[in-house]
Amino acid sequence: MNKSLLVGAVLGAVGVTAGGAVATYSFVNATQYAEVLAVKPVMETIKTPREVCKDVAVTRQAPVKDQHKIAGTAIGAVVGGLLGNQVGGGNGKKLATVAGAVGGGYAGNKVQENMQASDTYTTTETRCSTVTDASEKLVGYDVKYDLDGKVGQVRMASDPGRKIPVKDGQLVLSDEAAK
Template sequence: MKKSMIVGAVLGAVGVTAGGALATYQWAGDREPKFATVLDVSPVKETQRTPRQVCRDVAVTHQRPVQDQHQIAGTAIGAVVGGLLGNQVGGGSGKKLATVAGAVGGGYVGNKAQERMQASDTYITTETRCETVQDTHEKVVGYDVSYELGGQHGRVRMDRDPGAQIPVRDGQLVLAEQP
């Protein structure tokens, strides 16, 4: 009887051990992975533009307002001086012709002299000139992640870099961090 008890005990222990091993094997075999393996992470960037105003002071040349727009003073003074000079030349009727020619020529020269003087009568002011420029910079808006889960490859966009693994719950990737 001792022998049959020992054999029974041994067979019972073997049966319990085999049953436990089988149950553990089935339990472990039915379990899904807890993590997907990350294969590649690529940041997704977006170029953002920010307008800003840039101002600088510049020197601006202005022409002074002209008081004698038709250069009458220059023409008159030139005609008088030219007439006086023409009167000094020649004699008789030639003198009259020289006086008239001197007055006409002097009037023209006086007109042009006053025109040049008025054109060069300028002043300089400093003015602020502004323009809008665009500053650009790149901002990471997400991450394209390639992963492997249970022998299958997939791709997903995430708001953060997941590192080497992505958690899995109920066969689904856990993409958002839990509080």
């Protein structure tokens, strides 16, 4: 057999074997994909407290200068006594004067009490309360996938679309790992 024919046959066999190995390696290590079955956004509620203040009109009773209502009682007693003194004569007149003074004193006391109760003033006060604002924040995506007939679930930072890359039988969950 010719030496060059023999060398050519050996080199050809080596080339076919190497080419098949490279093709097999490429097929085995080719990027595969897991099929995405469902993607559900995961939200977190963020609660932020804040203080809300408003001015409110408040009605208060004015400070009482004559707490025991002495002025009203005295004025009522004097007026009642004078009116009672106008009635009757003799001992009846004295009795009417005393009764008028007592009744007038009581009436004067009650009149002053009512006047003091209705003596009010209005002022403005600031009243504050804490309210909580709520907002939603996206924290990731729960992804349900099918990899070679096995269904699994994983949380991902972004929506993967319709398929997830697989390398060496493992999901590639970040752009850094896919390179």
